[in-house]
Amino acid sequence: MRRKQIALLVVRGAAAITLMASTVMLAGCADADLPQLERVLADIRQSPGGQPPSMTVAMPESRDLTYLYSDGRSPFLPPEAIAQGGLNRNEGALAPDQQRTPEPLEQFPLQELRLVGTMQMAGRQVALVASPDGNVTSVKEGNYMGTDYGRIAQVSAQEVRVIERVFTQREGWQERQASLVINTGSAH
Template sequence: MRWLTLGMGCLLLSGCVDPELGELDRRLSDIRNDPGTPAPLEMPEVPQHEAMPYRESDRRSPFRPELPEPEEGPTGSSNLAPDPERPREPLEAFELASLDLVGVLTMSGESHALVKAPGGEVYRLRTGNYLGRNHGRIVSIADASIQLVELVSTGGGGWVERTAQMTLEDD
């Protein structure tokens, strides 16, 4: 049995010998010594296209939500227009949504709201102070919220009052 296994192993190993292995080595050394020049690549002709002008810039972007149709609402009153001579307060430079109510202090019966600006600075405000870009005036300060009255332009020279509220957020 041992001799049979040894004989079969030799027979199998003899099948791995290639008589033309020397020819392969010679051919590979020829290629290594003289790689030649690569075949030229033929690039296909690139077709020229006429530029099309974009004419849809006046239409609604498909990536933004549709705006509701303007309703026939109050035309507003020019008597409500904000005072252009009034000095602006620092928080009027920010949108109301970007401001955060972070606390309410009550000292000697007077309430003060602590409002944080987008830069991280905290301001102490009281009733009558202004904040937000729509001329928002604080009309009342409660334990966890402040009430504002904003003046919003109707676009036709009129102004309307709009109430807004900021609440103390729990983080």
């Protein structure tokens, strides 16, 4: 019996402590400036409505500018190249044959072409290349593809290696290596 009385006292004591702690915590939420805030909000609610004030800033009137130096020296060319009249696109040991009839895959950038397969034909490795227009074209070593005069140097089971020719004003015609790979179908 005594245990029941002790347990009842412990429960009542815990409830009293909880009630006091809650009261102290709620008292901390009271703010002395709350009535002032309520007055300000009441004033705002009573003020007439309407459109908020415009926040646009007047922009100054723009005028067209004319670039006066477009016929001048290019800042990207060395002075000696300009003195020589620049580089001619049709000259140089690496200049592509401009008279050659372009092949079908030369109208697409190399990055847009996909290698979809390879096969042996008459003892030669042949690559099957898909173009963005949906056509698949068979190519072999010596054929051209890409917009940078890319000549196919090698066709293997997984890759087509291409040597492209690109023109720069500074160095003239230069060769660069690129390839189409069958597993990713992308140019490297």
